[in-house]
Amino acid sequence: MTAATVPAAARRVPLTGPARLLRLELRRNPMLWMLPLLAALFWLGVYRPALANPPFWNVRATALQHALLFLGPLLAGVTAWAGSRDGRRGLTDLVGVTAVPRWTGQLASWAAATCWAEAVYLGGVAVVYGITAEQARWGGPLWWPVAVGAAGVATCCALGFAAGALLPGRFTAALAAVVVFLALGGGAFAMQNNNTYAQIWPLDVQGPFPTDSYGIFYPYVPDLAIAQVMFLAGIAVAALGALGQTARAGGRGLRVAAAAVTVAGLAAAGTAVGLAGTARLEAHGIVIPALHDAASDRPVPYTPVCSHAAVPVCLQPAYRGFLPAVSAAVSPTLGALAGLPGAPVRVTQVAVTSVVQGTGNSVGLGGPVVVGRPPVLFLPLAGLPLPGEPGTTATQFTSTLRMQVGPPVLNDLVGLSNSAGLQPGGGPGAVFGQSATSPRTAAQRAVAAALAQDAGLLPALRPASGPRPSGKWQVWPGRGAYLARGQQAAVAVRFAALPAAVRHAWLAAHLGPLRAGRVTLSEIP
Amino acid sequence: MTAARVGHPAPESATRPARPASPLRAGRRMVRLHAASRQVLSSLIVLVFAAAALGTALHWLPRTGVLAREIPLTIEAGAAAVIGVATRSPFGDPERVTGRWLPWLRLAVNVALAAAALGALAAGSATAHLSGGAVGLLRDLAGFTGIAWLAAALLGGGLSWIGPMAYLGVTLPALTGHWTTPWIWPARPPDDRGAAICAALVFAAGITVTTLRGARDSVRE
Numbered sequence: 001m002t003a004a005t006v007p008a009a010a011r012r013v014p015l016t017g018p019a020r021l022l023r024l025e026l027r028r029n030p031m032l033w034m035l036p037l038l039a040a041l042f043w044l045g046v047y048r049p050a051l052a053n054p055p056f057w058n059v060r061a062t063a064l065q066h067a068l069l070f071l072g073p074l075l076a077g078v079t080a081w082a083g084s085r086d087g088r089r090g091l092t093d094l095v096g097v098t099a100v101p102r103w104t105g106q107l108a109s110w111a112a113a114t115c116w117a118e119a120v121y122l123g124g125v126a127v128v129y130g131i132t133a134e135q136a137r138w139g140g141p142l143w144w145p146v147a148v149g150a151a152g153v154a155t156c157c158a159l160g161f162a163a164g165a166l167l168p169g170r171f172t173a174a175l176a177a178v179v180v181f182l183a184l185g186g187g188a189f190a191m192q193n194n195n196t197y198a199q200i201w202p203l204d205v206q207g208p209f210p211t212d213s214y215g216i217f218y219p220y221v222p223d224l225a226i227a228q229v230m231f232l233a234g235i236a237v238a239a240l241g242a243l244g245q246t247a248r249a250g251g252r253g254l255r256v257a258a259a260a261v262t263v264a265g266l267a268a269a270g271t272a273v274g275l276a277g278t279a280r281l282e283a284h285g286i287v288i289p290a291l292h293d294a295a296s297d298r299p300v301p302y303t304p305v306c307s308h309a310a311v312p313v314c315l316q317p318a319y320r321g322f323l324p325a326v327s328a329a330v331s332p333t334l335g336a337l338a339g340l341p342g343a344p345v346r347v348t349q350v351a352v353t354s355v356v357q358g359t360g361n362s363v364g365l366g367g368p369v370v371v372g373r374p375p376v377l378f379l380p381l382a383g384l385p386l387p388g389e390p391g392t393t394a395t396q397f398t399s400t401l402r403m404q405v406g407p408p409v410l411n412d413l414v415g416l417s418n419s420a421g422l423q424p425g426g427g428p429g430a431v432f433g434q435s436a437t438s439p440r441t442a443a444q445r446a447v448a449a450a451l452a453q454d455a456g457l458l459p460a461l462r463p464a465s466g467p468r469p470s471g472k473w474q475v476w477p478g479r480g481a482y483l484a485r486g487q488q489a490a491v492a493v494r495f496a497a498l499p500a501a502v503r504h505a506w507l508a509a510h511l512g513p514l515r516a517g518r519v520t521l522s523e524i525p
Numbered sequence: 526m527t528a529a530r531v532g533h534p535a536p537e538s539a540t541r542p543a544r545p546a547s548p549l550r551a552g553r554r555m556v557r558l559h560a561a562s563r564q565v566l567s568s569l570i571v572l573v574f575a576a577a578a579l580g581t582a583l584h585w586l587p588r589t590g591v592l593a594r595e596i597p598l599t600i601e602a603g604a605a606a607v608i609g610v611a612t613r614s615p616f617g618d619p620e621r622v623t624g625r626w627l628p629w630l631r632l633a634v635n636v637a638l639a640a641a642a643l644g645a646l647a648a649g650s651a652t653a654h655l656s657g658g659a660v661g662l663l664r665d666l667a668g669f670t671g672i673a674w675l676a677a678a679l680l681g682g683g684l685s686w687i688g689p690m691a692y693l694g695v696t697l698p699a700l701t702g703h704w705t706t707p708w709i710w711p712a713r714p715p716d717d718r719g720a721a722i723c724a725a726l727v728f729a730a731g732i733t734v735t736t737l738r739g740a741r742d743s744v745r746e
Contacts, residue, residue: 045695170611175571
């Protein structure tokens with residue numbers, strides 16, 4: 001370059017030292033060359049699985065937070081490569097005497113790499129959310145999972161860069177990538193064994209809750225996400241602060257400041273882990289008392305979408321597309337019961353009916369329940385494989401839901417408890433929960449079995465012939481029929497064979513006594 | 526020679542007239558220097574740590590599930606990345622134009638490191654249940670190593686780890702999504718012949734390319 005060419009460069013906007021350094025790093029950073037690979041990994045690991053699922057904002061947001069697993073290791077490796085540049089090229093002494101403190105230069109290099117990485121991540125977020133906005137029928141984007149993902153990207157870059165700068169070597173980049181991968185994978189293992197402190201794992205969205213169970217009926221509970229962002233930011237700040245404590249980083253004042261930054265970062269990360277330790281599972285997400293906003297506990301108002309059947313089915317608008325399938329699942333059971341005293345007059349979708357913390361990082365979600373006067377069937381759909389999810393067809397969904405909804409409704413109708421009554425499933429095994437039968441429950445079982453057959457919950461009933469386990473209603477695989485012994489089965493077969501109108505009329509007149517256990521088998525037509 | 530040594534008298538051996546060495550001795554010295562230039566000893570140490578990490582992880586991991594596959598795969602990919610990084614030459618063109626035995630040296634070092642990685646990881650997993658077993662370990666490690674060598678030829682030895690780590694990222698959706706393509710061999714059962722052939726092909730391609738051409742020399746390194 002000659003002096004004559006200098007004025008041409010002077011036309012650019014003048015930048016101060018660090019900003020100019022950042023612009024240089026942005027143009028020369030190795031992350032730039034990784035963008036196609038990162039984009040491909042995002043497409044394979046995030047975009048494709050996310051778009052393969054129904055267009056729920058919570059499902060898509062969860063996939064976006066999980067993007068860290070696909071991007072994080074490579075980001076750590078590439079930034080370690082960038083961070084070790086001076087050491088690899090033997091330039092440490094040379095760059096240590098420049099006008100800008102070395103720490104500032106390193107921060108500029110990290111910031112450039114992080115900018116490119118965030119551009120990939122946020123670009124992917126924009127694409128996924130843009131498509132979801134066109135497909136989704138209700139709701140809006142969840143930003144907290146994206147914030148955790150973005151913080152995780154910056155943290156992976158910071159950890160990798162610090163490793164490369166502090167331990168420059170041939171294997172540093174590779175090992176940084178492997179360690180980040182192991183840390184992210186090991187977090188899943190920790191989650192299985194510890195449901196308190198391990199919740200801080202940045203791939204954990206709402207603990208054991210299914211991905212479609214939060215952020216629809218109630219606002220997304222951001223408590224855990226806040227703690228995770230605090231944790232990730234603390235780790236990143238500590239790693240970057242550690243860079244400034246080497247002798248070449250700058251003057252004494254700068255090193256003291258870097259030490260303070262490191263301590264602050266570690267304190268933030270430690271506080272976040274402590275907060276995660278106070279997390280508890282509640283009905284709509286993970287709650288951390290110190291971070292919880294009571295506004296998250298207020299339900300989100302919405303106008304349900306309802307079918308126009310004899311027993312209307314009302315769903316949250318986000319599930320509008322599943323209304324025909326849900327109606328097809330519940331109609332065979334509820335349609336035959338319409339008008340009977342105690343039968344559900346409406347089906348209303350709810351977020352959950354009950355939540356029980358299981359062992360490890362698991363949760364037990366309650367099934368459908370019939371509550372109130374007039375009775376309403378409260379139906380949770382969270383956690384069910386929905387039509388459109390990989391491997392689930394509308395027919396499979398309808399069949400699964402029918403088997404879940406039918407038994408509790410019929411048990412409630414005839415007065416059987418769910419533990420003693422018809423069992424959900426419909427597979428081989430016991431039809432009823434308890435094998436012992438009292439005279440009080442014999443009639444209830446016979447009626448429930450007949451109604452279940454009519455609703456398609458059981459195949460054709462027939463009484464057992466020959467020696468069978470006494471008194472047990474069992475499905476015998478390969479025989480295509482449910483068998484029972486003795487009078488109960490005979491009554492059930494007889495009652496099921498009645499015309500629907502006759503059966504309905506008898507039930508309308510006798511449901512009260514049947515529920516109270518005052519009807520005997522001989523009184524059933 | 527570093528700056529610290531400037532001004533010191535040269536070692537006596539440097540001033541002594543060169544003595545003709547026997548071919549065996551010269552060959553041994555060439556192998557030793559080649560191994561030193563590729564940091565083979567450091568690679569072996571890292572592989573031993575990888576084996577220890579695998580053994581430790583297998584004691585804690587569940588026996589089934591995605592996690593039981595993914596963590597060992599990560600360690601295998603790490604071992605392959607180390608083998609790939611070891612192909613980096615600090616000399617570049619001078620070595621290429623003067624090293625008549627260079628392809629054989631590359632082949633020897635690559636095969637030795639791959640065998641050492643297999644032995645170390647097999648030893649590390651010997652006392653615990655490894656999902657996929659020893660056959661799966663052989664197939665997956667061979668495939669990862671082949672990818673690392675191909676990446677070394679394409680990107681340079683220092684960046685060859687990108688290959689196995691990117692491939693590892695691809696295996697995640699393959700494991701959870703039950704992909705059936707044999708080219709994602711970690712997602713296939715250990716007795717899947719197609720997956721084994723694909724891994725073997727990648728290994729063969731990788732070792733052929735790095736033996737004949739070596740890792741790409743990049744001025745950026």
